[in-house]
Amino acid sequence: MNKVNTTAIALCLLGALPMAVTAQSEFGPREGEREFSISGTGSSDQNFNSGSFGVTGDMGWYLSSSLVLGIRQSINYASIRGESLRDDFWNGTTRGYVNYQFLEDRARPFVGGSLGAIYGDGVNNSAFAGLEGGLKYYVQTKTYFLSRVEYQFLFESTSDAGDAFQDEGVWAYTVGLGYNY
Numbered sequence: 001m002n003k004v005n006t007t008a009i010a011l012c013l014l015g016a017l018p019m020a021v022t023a024q025s026e027f028g029p030r031e032g033e034r035e036f037s038i039s040g041t042g043s044s045d046q047n048f049n050s051g052s053f054g055v056t057g058d059m060g061w062y063l064s065s066s067l068v069l070g071i072r073q074s075i076n077y078a079s080i081r082g083e084s085l086r087d088d089f090w091n092g093t094t095r096g097y098v099n100y101q102f103l104e105d106r107a108r109p110f111v112g113g114s115l116g117a118i119y120g121d122g123v124n125n126s127a128f129a130g131l132e133g134g135l136k137y138y139v140q141t142k143t144y145f146l147s148r149v150e151y152q153f154l155f156e157s158t159s160d161a162g163d164a165f166q167d168e169g170v171w172a173y174t175v176g177l178g179y180n181y
Helices: 002-024 158-167
Strands: 034-044 051-062 067-081 086-101 107-120 126-138 143-155 169-180
Touching: 034 067, 034 143, 051 086, 051 169, 067 107, 086 126, 107 143
Parallel strands: none
Antiparallel strands: 034 051, 034 169, 051 067, 067 086, 086 107, 107 126, 126 143, 143 169
């Protein structure tokens, strides 16, 4: 009788194994979930006399498992030192974004766009639009590493926007961590 019970329990556990493996391999968001991520960026000259760093926070809402709409806030600090120059700058950007994620696996490349404003020291307060691309890599079912590159073009009025794409563009790079809930 013991052998029959042991065999029955073993068969039940073996039968449940595929369901457990399937449940663990479902990475990423579902429609209606949210995401939060925090990213950082930094740079310095070779002597570490001048440098900059920044922090970005994202809050997004999934309209589907592939489409996210959100808001992003960045704060940046730069310290410029030279022979006759010493200055510190703070600036920020606030923008809305929309991203489309490809694939339904751990690695999820994405493309998207943003629209917002830049303000602060050392910059002309202005609007900007941007194109972006990147990769989310899920290390847990809801937790991911994030890398993103954005091309932002600055403009002061809608009539300036077309020329600004070629003449007034800047690149922004970020690396961070995120979570879906």
